Amino acid sequence: MKYVVVLGDGMADWPIEKLGGKTCLEYANTPNMDKLAPHAELGLFRTVPKGFAPGSDVANMSVMGFDPAKYYTGRSPLEAVAMGINLRDTDVTLRANLVTLAGGENYEDMAMADYSAGEITTDEAKELINYLKKELDGDGLTLYPGVSYRHCLVAENGGTGHTLTPPHDISDRKITEYLPKGPCAERYLALMKKSYGLLKDHPINRARMAAGKNPANSLWLWGEGTKPALENFAAKTGLKGGVISAVDLVKGIALLADMKFIPVEGATGNYDTNFPGKAEAAARELTDGGLDYVYIHMEGPDECGHHGDVEHKIFSIEQIDGLVVKTLKERLEAAGENYCMLICPDHPTPCAIKTHVADPVPYLLYTNVKDLGNGAKRYTETEAKNTGVFIEKGSTLLDMTLKIK
Numbered sequence: 133m134k135y136v137v138v139l140g141d142g143m144a145d146w147p148i149e150k151l152g153g154k155t156c157l158e159y160a161n162t163p164n165m166d167k168l169a170p171h172a173e174l175g176l177f178r179t180v181p182k183g184f185a186p187g188s189d190v191a192n193m194s195v196m197g198f199d200p201a202k203y204y205t206g207r208s209p210l211e212a213v214a215m216g217i218n219l220r221d222t223d224v225t226l227r228a229n230l231v232t233l234a235g236g237e238n239y240e241d242m243a244m245a246d247y248s249a250g251e252i253t254t255d256e257a258k259e260l261i262n263y264l265k266k267e268l269d270g271d272g273l274t275l276y277p278g279v280s281y282r283h284c285l286v287a288e289n290g291g292t293g294h295t296l297t298p299p300h301d302i303s304d305r306k307i308t309e310y311l312p313k314g315p316c317a318e319r320y321l322a323l324m325k326k327s328y329g330l331l332k333d334h335p336i337n338r339a340r341m342a343a344g345k346n347p348a349n350s351l352w353l354w355g356e357g358t359k360p361a362l363e364n365f366a367a368k369t370g371l372k373g374g375v376i377s378a379v380d381l382v383k384g385i386a387l388l389a390d391m392k393f394i395p396v397e398g399a400t401g402n403y404d405t406n407f408p409g410k411a412e413a414a415a416r417e418l419t420d421g422g423l424d425y426v427y428i429h430m431e432g433p434d435e436c437g438h439h440g441d442v443e444h445k446i447f448s449i450e451q452i453d454g455l456v457v458k459t460l461k462e463r464l465e466a467a468g469e470n471y472c473m474l475i476c477p478d479h480p481t482p483c484a485i486k487t488h489v490a491d492p493v494p495y496l497l498y499t500n501v502k503d504l505g506n507g508a509k510r511y512t513e514t515e516a517k518n519t520g521v522f523i524e525k526g527s528t529l530l531d532m533t534l535k536i537k
Contacts, residue, residue, distance in 0.1 A: 133501075133537050134418045134471040135371070135425040136460055139195060140452050141188060141379075142434025142481030144493045144513055148442060156433070156445045156483070157494075158512045162453040164461070165475060165496060165511040172498035174508040175521025177529050179478055179493055186490040187298070187355075188434065189381050191478035196385060196427060197369070197530030198362055206357010210384030212284050217276055219359040224290030226320075227355035228275060228283040230257055230348035231299050233307065239325045239350075243306050247299035247438070248281040250346035251402065256336050257281060260348055267330055268323055278380060280401070285323075285353060291315040296354040300438045301487045312353060320353050327351040365389040369425070369534060374417050376410050377429035392423065403432040403448045407455040415463035418471070428456065437481030445483060465500065472499040472536045474529070475511065492522065495529065499536050 145155040152159075179191040181200055189207040190200045208225040219225065232246035233239075249257075261277040269275060272288035294314030302310050312320040328350040331337060337347035362385065365373045375386035376394045378401035386393050396413050398406030407430070414426040432448035457475065464471045476495040479488050494516030497504060508515040523529055 134469050136473050137427045138475045139429045140433045140477050141431045142437045143477035144480035146482040155513055160446045160449040164453045164458040168498045169508045169511045171503050171505045172496045173504040173506050174496050174516045174519050176492040176516050177495055177523035177526045179526040180490040186479050186488040188478055192382055194526040199527040203362055205360040207355035209357040209360050211380040213387050214380035214383035221359055222289050224287045226285045226353045228285045229299050229352040230281045231350055231352045232346040233350045240308050244299055244302045246346045249348035252281050252348045254279050298354050299352045303486045324351050362388040365391045371424035373425040374423045375427045379431050382429045401431040402435045403444045407451045411456040411459035419467040434481045437483050438486050440483045440486050442483050470501050474533055
């Protein structure tokens with residue numbers, strides 16, 4: 133039996149007035165998922181345990197079968213592992229976004245205009261981070277460049293217990309009440325303010341503004357954590373597993389669990405990602421590459437939700453349906469494989485509020501070896517809820533899936 137997870141990050145949503153009260157998933161044209169639905173088990177499951185913030189880190193960890201209550205130590209350490217940073221037990225890591233702040237005479241009075249600095253390119257961002265490193269590294273602090281707007285700060289012998297707000301949670305809001313709080317708050321705020329002074333007139337940002345793009349004019353620190361440890365996936369499940377994702381935190385989970393990370397050219401972490409390339413890579417690994425399980429993570433719906441971009445969120449869902457689900461089904465069946473496919477989001481990212489919520493999410497569990505149908509006609513939030521199936525501890529869904537032989 134082969135197992136494949138099709139994860140549309142942030143794919144679930146709330147009803148949207150301009151869509152006639154439908155969610156993006158309900159409105160989208162998804163003939164392939166809908167064809168599976170009458171023969172699949174649908175239900176809701178809780179990916180964000182009570183007491184946890186609804187982050188993609190916690191939620192993806194749950195879907196991959198790791199209980200966050202046991203394993204979670206913060207978001208940024210997962211990203212640090214993916215970036216190849218060798219962490220010590222005494223290190224504290226923080227996610228360092230390049231963001232766009234605007235308005236206000238003082239730093240504290242500015243607003244979060246864009247948490248991604250206009251989806252700044254990796255080349256531009258690397259030059260900016262390397263420039264900041266020359267000015268800000270030292271006294272136990274080290275910046276590391278990552279991908280696009282996503283970077284990392286490591287604090288040697290750093291403190292924990294801070295209140296640090298994800299920038300995508302405060303789009304268009306004044307940052308005043310969301311500045312760092314905790315033992316090292318003054319140090320972190322001083323670094324953020326200094327980064328603004330260094331970046332606001334940098335040649336890259338002057339060129340971006342001249343081209344009508346948002347400048348990357350400040351660092352924003354959040355997502356602190358310490359060195360994590362996960363159980364080996366093969367030892368846990370008896371399966372050889374792999375992961376496809378453009379997002380460092382998902383790659384970090386894979387590497388910590390000793391799963392194969394499968395790179396795909398053109399994987400962007402947005403709605404313009406290489407959807408068919410991801411599907412082909414997964415099918416190849418399952419049919420010819422010796423893997424038993426592949427987790428395909430697609431960030432596009434989530435990014436669109438954060439921007440309140442309803443049209444491209446629908447587009448992302450339709451791409452997942454037509455270029456990923458359809459391809460996987462055809463390729464696995466053509467190879468004569470018995471397989472099980474799990475389709476789900478990690479959490480909802482409602483376009484109305486542009487951030488994550490901890491609501492339970494809909495799942496579709498399909499296999500070509502037997503009919504699992506439980507009354508659903510389409511794959512939507514409402515259809516999943518109406519089945520009456522609810523899994524409180526989301527990390528147990530993997531074990532349930534693996535019982536299908």
